[in-house]
Amino acid sequence: xxxxxxxxxxxxxxxxxxxxxxxxxxxxxxxxxxxxxxxxxxxxxxxxxxxxxxxxxxxxxxxxxxxxxxxxxxxxxxxxxxxxxxxxxxxxxxxxxxxxxxxxxxxxxxxxxxxxxxxxxxxxxxxxxxxxxxxxxxxxxxxxxxxxxxxxxxxxxxxxxxxxxxxxxxxxxxxxxxxxxxxxxxxxxxxxxxxxxxxxxxxxxxxxxxxxxxxxxxxxxxxxxxxxxxxxxxxxxxxxxxxxxxxxxxxxxxxxxxxxxxxxxxxxxxxxxxxxxxxxxxxxxxxxxxxxxxxxxxxxxxxxxxxxxxxxxxxxxxxxxxxxxxxxxxxxxxxxxxxxxxxxxxxxxxxxxxxxxxxxxxxxxxxxxxxxxxxxxxxxxxxxxxxxxxxxxxxxxxxxxxxxxxxxxxxxxxxxxxxxxxxxxxxxxxxxxxxxxxxxxxxxxxxxxxx
Numbered sequence: 458x459x460x461x462x463x464x465x466x467x468x469x470x471x472x473x474x475x476x477x478x479x480x481x482x483x484x485x486x487x488x489x490x491x492x493x494x495x496x497x498x499x500x501x502x503x504x505x506x507x508x509x510x511x512x513x514x515x516x517x518x519x520x521x522x523x524x525x526x527x528x529x530x531x532x533x534x535x536x537x538x539x540x541x542x543x544x545x546x547x548x549x550x551x552x553x554x555x556x557x558x559x560x561x562x563x564x565x566x567x568x569x570x571x572x573x574x575x576x577x578x579x580x581x582x583x584x585x586x587x588x589x590x591x592x593x594x595x596x597x598x599x600x601x602x603x604x605x606x607x608x609x610x611x612x613x614x615x616x617x618x619x620x621x622x623x624x625x626x627x628x629x630x631x632x633x634x635x636x637x638x639x640x641x642x643x644x645x646x647x648x649x650x651x652x653x654x655x656x657x658x659x660x661x662x663x664x665x666x667x668x669x670x671x672x673x674x675x676x677x678x679x680x681x682x683x684x685x686x687x688x689x690x691x692x693x694x695x696x697x698x699x700x701x702x703x704x705x706x707x708x709x710x711x712x713x714x715x716x717x718x719x720x721x722x723x724x725x726x727x728x729x730x731x732x733x734x735x736x737x738x739x740x741x742x743x744x745x746x747x748x749x750x751x752x753x754x755x756x757x758x759x760x761x762x763x764x765x766x767x768x769x770x771x772x773x774x775x776x777x778x779x780x781x782x783x784x785x786x787x788x789x790x791x792x793x794x795x796x797x798x799x800x801x802x803x804x805x806x807x808x809x810x811x812x813x814x815x816x817x818x819x820x821x822x823x824x825x826x827x828x829x830x831x832x833x834x835x836x837x838x839x840x841x842x843x844x845x846x847x848x849x850x851x852x853x854x855x856x857x858x859x860x861x862x863x864x865x866x867x868x869x870x871x872x873x874x875x876x877x878x879x880x881x882x883x884x885x886x887x888x889x890x891x892x893x894x895x896x897x898x899x900x901x902x903x904x905x906x907x908x
Contacts, residue, residue, distance in 0.1 A: 465590070469583050476580060484573060484652070490526065490659035493519055526659035533662035536562035539649045541574075541670050546807070547638045549677040549769075555636070557649065559621060560629045570621040571652040572632045575665070577645040579613045588759045610760070613640045621651070638674040641768070641814045646670045675810045676765075676772040679901045684777070684867075713739050749838045750774055751831055752789040753845040753852065754819040762897045763846055764818050767871045770895065771844050773904065775799070775809045778842075786834060787812065790819050794830040824851040832858065840865040847872075848880050857884035867891045874898055 486494060500516035538560040547553040557574070561567055581589070589610065619632040638644055649668045652661040712725055715735035728736040752771045756764050771787070778785045784800040787809055799809045828851075835841070841859050845852050848870045859866050868885060874896055885892040895903050 465587055466583065468590075469586050472586070473580060484650070484663065485661055487654055487658055487661060490523070493523060493659060497523060522657065523659065526655045526657045529657075530655035530660045530662050533651070533653050533664045535565075535567060535651065535664050537649075537651065537664075537666050538562055539666055539668040541646065541668065543670060543672045545673070546810075547636070547644065547672050547674045549638050549641050549674055551677075552635050552637045553672075555634055557619070557632045557634055558629055559624065559632065559649075559651075561624045561626055564626050566626060567621075567624040567651075567653075569653055570624065571661070572619040572621055572634065573650040573652055573663070574616050574619075574634055574636070574646060575648040575650055576614060576616070577647045579611045581611060585759065592758050592760070614638045614644060618652075641674045641676045641765075643815075644672050644674050646672075673811060673814055675814050677769040678776055679769060679773045679904050681773050681777045681904055682907060684907050712736050746839045747784040747786065747837055748778055749786045749788055749831065749835060749841045750778070751827070751841060751843045751855075752787065752813075752816070753827070753843070753847075754789050754791065754816060755822070755824050755827070756818045756846055757820050758818065761818060761846075763871045763873055766895070766897050766900050767844050767846055768813055768816055770869060770871065770900065770904070772810055772813045774842055774844075775813065776806045785809070786838065788827070788830055788834060789816060790822060790827045790830065791817060794826060796830065796834055824855075828855045828858065831855065832862075835859065835862060835864060838864060841867070843868045845870045848883070853883040860884055865891075867893075869893050869895055871895045871897065871900070 482491070497516060497519045500513070500519060503516075540558045542556045542558065544553060544555060557572060559572070580586075615637045617635045619634045621632050622630050624630045647667070647669060648665050650663050650665045652663050654661050712728055713736070715724070715737050719737045723737040723739075725736045725738050750771055753767060754764070758764070775785060775787065778800075784798055787795070787797045787799070789795055795812070797809060797812055799805065831841075841864055843852075843856060843859075843866060845868065856866055856868055866885075868891060870880060870893070872894060880892060880894050882889045882892060893903065893907065
């Protein structure tokens with residue numbers, strides 16, 4: 458690896474140079490300009506033999522047009538103030554529309570402008586790029602080269618250009634922009650660029666203005682049919698508030714006369730003053746369904762499609778299970794052990810999705826950390842939903858332990874399309890209908906069969 462390091466560094470800078478040139482070309486040339494540039498290249502190849510072809514004449518004409526466009530393309534300097542009106546959240550794969558307010562701070566009217574919103578550079582540093590390359594070489598099939606995947610592997614969003622109306626000096630205009638996020642997490646905007654074409658409509662001059670903002674991209678969610686989740690009503694000592702570790706609370710039922718042994722804190726002083734005898738508040742222990750949603754984050758791959766799909770599956774269940782009558786505990790291992798409780802007014806689905814938007818693969822930690830986290834939190838749980846990345850001995854051992862504690866379990870194993878072998882039931886042998894294999898690329902189809 459040490460000997461190959463200079464080669465990989467050279468390839469990395471070739472990648473950065475090519476991707477940067479490609480980005481510059483697409484932004485600077487209009488569609489007509491790109492077609493003309495392609496024609497120049499074709500005519501150059503055909504025009505070497507000037508005696509037998511007239512390709513050189515076409516080359517000369519088109520080349521001159523490009524030179525004129527570049528020379529007469531005005532050096533674009535203009536002053537703007539920019540403000541995006543962004544939604545609170547976006548979702549992977551779902552188009553997001555937002556407005557951009559542009560104020561012309563210059564002394565001239567600006568016409569024919571196109572707004573190009575700029576995201577932070579998504580290209581990774583050398584170490585991250587190298588890790589992805591080595592991982593691809595290890596896991597991708599030989600002779601299976603996906604050019605689109607290679608080129609757009611680090612792309613984080615697709616943004617459409619937006620046309621600006623006539624913008625007089627000192628006036629404000631709005632542009633409607635469509636953006637489709639491709640990855641979850643924080644999407645950072647860096648600047649706004651304004652493009653103006655040359656008189657021939659071939660090349661564009663660009664004025665760039667810094668405008669930093671951000672929006673959180675939530676995981677993709679799949680539609681789930683009504684799923685009969687495991688577990689029955691279970692007693693929760695201290696009620697919902699106690700279940701979420703934020704204090705003690707029980708379900709208030711009614712008022713009644715004081716009995717010897719009632720705690721003083723239950724006395725209803727206002728009613729005692731009105732009726733002239735001690736009255737206490739009566740409470741009832743709460744019983745409700747509480748599920749554990751266990752997310753497997755243990756993968757050595759820096760960019761794993763199976764992991765991203767597992768997060769999407771967990772997000773789909775988080776949106777489906779959260780009702781007024783149940784709690785959901787999200788359990789996973791990241792930089793530390795996490796347990797987040799939502800439902801019954803404690804937190805909303807959006808808050809759980811925010812957490813899932815930032816989940817990262819966990820490498821270098823033992824799977825036993827997740828097992829310990831789960832075992833320490835299942836005392837009050839009615840049932841478990843396990844979203845796993847494999848079905849090996851460690852994960853089967855976790856499921857076996859949960860079943861030994863008397864907990865009903867639903868297991869969802871997310872695999873790649875290369876893994877076509879059926880799953881061995883293992884600890885789910887007594888209830889194989891609750892063991893499901895989900896293949897990347899067919900997740901939605903297979904989730905629809907859970908009903």
